[in-house]
Amino acid sequence: MSRQQATASQLIDDERVRVTRFDFEPGAETGWHRHSMDYVITALTECQMTLEETNGETRDVLVPAGTVYRRDEGVEHNVINGGGAPMSFVEIELK
Numbered sequence: 505m506s507r508q509q510a511t512a513s514q515l516i517d518d519e520r521v522r523v524t525r526f527d528f529e530p531g532a533e534t535g536w537h538r539h540s541m542d543y544v545i546t547a548l549t550e551c552q553m554t555l556e557e558t559n560g561e562t563r564d565v566l567v568p569a570g571t572v573y574r575r576d577e578g579v580e581h582n583v584i585n586g587g588g589a590p591m592s593f594v595e596i597e598l599k
Contacts, residue, residue: 507584508532515594522597528585538580541597547571548594552587567593 510532516523522541525548526534536556551567558580567573585591 510534510583510585520599522599524595524597525592526583526595527590527592528583529590530585530588533582533584536580536582539575539577539597541577541599542574543577543598544572544574544596546594546596548592549590550587551591551593552585553591554584554586556582556584 508529508531510526510528512534513525513527514522515525545567547567547569550569551565553565553567554562555565556562564586
């Protein structure tokens with residue numbers, strides 16, 4: 505099944521961090537990717553994420569607007585807007 509791609513807008517990319525804003529229409533996805541750096545996510549809107557994982561599992565996660573979380577490098581997944589409204593978050597990768 506082919507999905508619309510999320511829009512990625514790079515805000516900063518310097519020697520210390522890469523900051524990218526992601527905007528998803530309902531049903532849009534990032535596509536499969538592996539994080540090569542530790543990263544922090546800040547949800548700008550409520551994010552009803554559907555996460556496709558490498559073990560073949562899919563899980564739904566609700567990330568409230570304003571919530572911040574971090575993950576280590578190596579995470580591999582596809583992030584899908586599983587909700588009925590647009591969602592947006594900012595990802596900060598630590599170099």
